[in-house]
Amino acid sequence: MNIQFRHYNTPDDYKIVDGFLINNYLPGNADGNWIQPAWEYMHGHSLLDQSSLGKIGIWMDESKIVAVAHYEWRLGEAFFQFHPEYRFLCQEMLDYAENNLFGRSRNDGSKYLQAYINDCDQEFLALVIERGYQKDDEEARPMAIYDIPDPFPAIHLPAGFRLTSLADECDWEKVHRVLHRGFDHPGEPPAGENELEERRKMFDTPTARRDLKVAVQAPNGDFVAFCGMFYEPAHQYAYVEPVATDPDYRRMGLGRAAVLEGIRRCGALGATVAYVGSDQEFYLSLGFRVVYTSECWVKHLQE
Numbered sequence: 001m002n003i004q005f006r007h008y009n010t011p012d013d014y015k016i017v018d019g020f021l022i023n024n025y026l027p028g029n030a031d032g033n034w035i036q037p038a039w040e041y042m043h044g045h046s047l048l049d050q051s052s053l054g055k056i057g058i059w060m061d062e063s064k065i066v067a068v069a070h071y072e073w074r075l076g077e078a079f080f081q082f083h084p085e086y087r088f089l090c091q092e093m094l095d096y097a098e099n100n101l102f103g104r105s106r107n108d109g110s111k112y113l114q115a116y117i118n119d120c121d122q123e124f125l126a127l128v129i130e131r132g133y134q135k136d137d138e139e140a141r142p143m144a145i146y147d148i149p150d151p152f153p154a155i156h157l158p159a160g161f162r163l164t165s166l167a168d169e170c171d172w173e174k175v176h177r178v179l180h181r182g183f184d185h186p187g188e189p190p191a192g193e194n195e196l197e198e199r200r201k202m203f204d205t206p207t208a209r210r211d212l213k214v215a216v217q218a219p220n221g222d223f224v225a226f227c228g229m230f231y232e233p234a235h236q237y238a239y240v241e242p243v244a245t246d247p248d249y250r251r252m253g254l255g256r257a258a259v260l261e262g263i264r265r266c267g268a269l270g271a272t273v274a275y276v277g278s279d280q281e282f283y284l285s286l287g288f289r290v291v292y293t294s295e296c297w298v299k300h301l302q303e
Contacts, residue, residue, distance in 0.1 A: 008056030037230035076103020139296035182244025229262030238266035
């Protein structure tokens with residue numbers, strides 16, 4: 001082995017890490033790494049701290065990438081991806097995260113790190129416990145899986161509502177509004193070219209398909225439920241992200257219909273399973289089941 005470390009170089013390393021996640025994927029996400037669409041969605045999201053991407057750490061063995069330590073939206077988070085034969089790097093990767101991926105408290109400016117460790121990774125869990133990390137159950141990240149049935153059952157909507165997609169009607173104002181309201185932000189969304197461009201970037205990511213971005217359209221033409229969906233063709237799975245329903249239209253089965261239609265479309269492309277990073281009752285009622293939880297372990301670091 002000739003393991004070397006280097007910093008993430010955007011945009012060149014985006015595709016390298018992308019391929020690393022695809023190549024090391026195991027059925028049922030048994031590898032425990034992020035699935036590729038999560039990495040893609042992260043890079044298209046407006047919440048991403050673009051200025052700190054160079055702090056992401058990459059470990060190489062000769063010309064092969066073997067591990068990555070990174071945040072998701074902002075510094076203070078740390079996620080760890082491994083080639084299965086290089087999990088022994090966990091201590092070095094945690095050292096790196098503590099020294100480079102830390103955040104600062106808004107209250108007093110002190111340093112902290114939220115390290116996300118899978119509940120099945122006993123070696124890494126023992127390491128963070130030994131170092132004095134405390135588990136924060138409220139910040140846990142479950143991963144759930146859904147076995148796509150064939151044939152797919154009928155999807156029902158109330159009279160006057162219909163399923164559509166961004167391939168049929170790509171109206172970023174409608175997308176912006178349903179996501180703004182669906183995530184319980186007050187009032188109407190701010191209108192402007194910048195906001196709409198952020199929404200476009202969120203969904204027109206490198207491998208995205210507009211026909212998999214599914215909306216429920218109300219009789220008045222508004223989008224009132226929305227499901228973003230990714231399809232990963234190498235391993236034939238779907239990924240649900242994000243899902244939102246306008247609060248004026250909840251408890252009508254519209255979000256359920258949007259998610260199921262997105263999954264159905266991915267199934268028609270060849271997907272056999274779908275993933276979602278949630279254990280909400282909404283998803284469990286659809287038939288998702290949790291396969292593991294990425295636990296959040298927090299430590300306040302010394303200066």
